[in-house]
Amino acid sequence: MxxxxxxxxxxxxxxxxxxxxxxxxxxxxxxxxxxxxxxxxxxxxxxxxxxxxxxxxxxxxxxxxxxxxxxxAGPVAYVASAMNEATARLVAESFLTKSVEFLTNQNNPRGCMVVQGALTCGQGAALIQQELAGYRKGYEDALRQRFDSAKSQGDLPLTVNSSDLAKYLATVHQGMSVQATSGATREALMAVVEMALRNWPANS
Amino acid sequence: MxxxxxxxxxxxxxxxxxxxxxxxxxxxxxxxxxxxxxxxxxxxxxxxxxxxxxxxxxxxxxxxxxxxxxxxAGPVAYVASAMNEATARLVAESFLTKSVEFLTNQNNPRGCMVVQGALTCGQGAALIQQELAGYRKGYEDALRQRFDSAKSQGDLPLTVNSSDLAKYLATVHQGMSVQATSGATREALMAVVEMALRNWPANS
DNA sequence: TTATTATTGTACCATTAGGTACAATAATAA
DNA sequence: TTATTATTGTACCTAATGGTACAATAATAA
CATH class of the missing domain: 1.10.10.60 (Homeodomain-like)
Known part of the structure; x- marks a missing residue:
């Protein structure tokens, strides 16, 4: 070689x-x-x-x-870039909105490879299954850390549990991946994002 | 035979x-x-x-x-029974809460079989993949219909889009299935449900 | 040129996949 | 008893799986 x-x-x-x-x-x-x-x-x-x-x-x-x-490194870089938004709310909004655009991009297979690459598998692919689960945990952790610093910056109420909020957003992302894989449209998923963010913790 | x-x-x-x-x-x-x-x-x-x-x-x-x-017919009957709750809000609450209990039941494999049975597959299993997607659409449709009748009963604001609300709940359910498959605890997912329902459309 | 290096295409390998032929066995009906 | 019926376990089948040996080929270096 x-x-x-x-x-x-x-x-x-x-x-x-x-x-x-x-x-x-x-x-x-x-x-x-x-x-x-x-x-x-x-x-x-x-x-x-x-x-x-x-x-x-x-x-x-x-x-x-x-x-x-x-x-x-390529298609999924939007996740990392979302973390750079100015506020926690904008981070969440960017993460979910760009997820929808990505998941329903007509030039790509539908859904997220990290979700569907090996959600279940035979014994032989157990390591790959774990690895992908690790990447899922990875972006959930990145969100949690971002929300922790948002709290210390007064950008997010201190009563908010960063882990729960991060897991909630990761869950919505993963659910939308399943939806996209089975044919959900961009418009329908954008409406889901709108609902998912409607309850953003108030800063008062 | x-x-x-x-x-x-x-x-x-x-x-x-x-x-x-x-x-x-x-x-x-x-x-x-x-x-x-x-x-x-x-x-x-x-x-x-x-x-x-x-x-x-x-x-x-x-x-x-x-x-x-x-x-x-068995483990998943909770979905059908959730539809019988008195109000749309209770339907959603029952659906998601019982989902968490089910998805993290230690006596069962983790996750939902309808989600992970064939999310991706080789060409040979395409029909099974479609079939499972159909069942996913099935409970989403059941939720939508339930919300439609809730609207006609004055139980849900007429401004609410039943399809969007149903898809939102189905999305959270499917995301939680992915989370459960990769080891999320019952407590963590209950917190996700709490967040997911916090923004329930007000009846005013 | 000639030797050397590395990739190509054909043809193959061992293993595993789902699936089955068939004789042996265990029950009931006559 | 004996015949009939249906399931069992062994041993096998074909096709597909991931993976490779090897001669032919196309480039550079000497």
């Missing part, structure tokens, strides 16, 4: 673009889940034969991890 | 209890999903060899459907 990025390499050159191939693999894993995506379907989607995939990416699990990394 | 329920049958008697076997199969499908559950694991769990399973239940898909029917 060649990991250099220069275009003057020693042997026969790669006949495909790694990043494009990874993008295609991502969409297969995203829509089918880790176990639902077969190597046959992946090779078909990538337009690359199996030995080349294995030479470049390792194996199915490594391919999944590289696709997942691309997912987390 | 013998479908009679009398205990004076012609041939060799069944060596296992069908309902108990179905209960065990249900728990495997519930925790692993349709595709994640292998016939090997199912036979192991049931303590029954494959030819007997096939003779009595048909095939894997038929076994899943019979287990699903048992799930819908």
């Amino acid at each position: 060649n990991t250099e990025k220069t275009n003057k390499q020693r042997g026969r050159p790669l006949a495909f673009n790694q990043e494009e191939a990874l993008e295609k693999a991502l969409k297969v894993f995203w829509s089918r889940g880790y176990e639902g995506a077969s190597m046959a379907e992946l090779t078909e989607a990538l337009g690359v034969n199996k030995p080349s995939i294995y030479a470049v990416f390792g194996n199915k699990e490594a391919l999944f991890h590289k696709a997942l990394a691309k997912y987390l | 013998n479908t009679e329920k009398t205990n004076k049958q012609r041939g060799r008697p069944l060596a296992f209890n069908q309902e108990e076997a179905l209960e065990k199969a249900l728990k495997v499908f519930w925790s692993r999903g349709y595709e994640g559950a292998s016939m090997a694991e199912l036979t192991e769990a049931l303590g029954v060899n494959k030819p007997s399973i096939y003779a009595v239940f048909g095939n894997k898909e038929a076994l899943f459907h019979k287990a699903l029917a048992k799930y819908l």
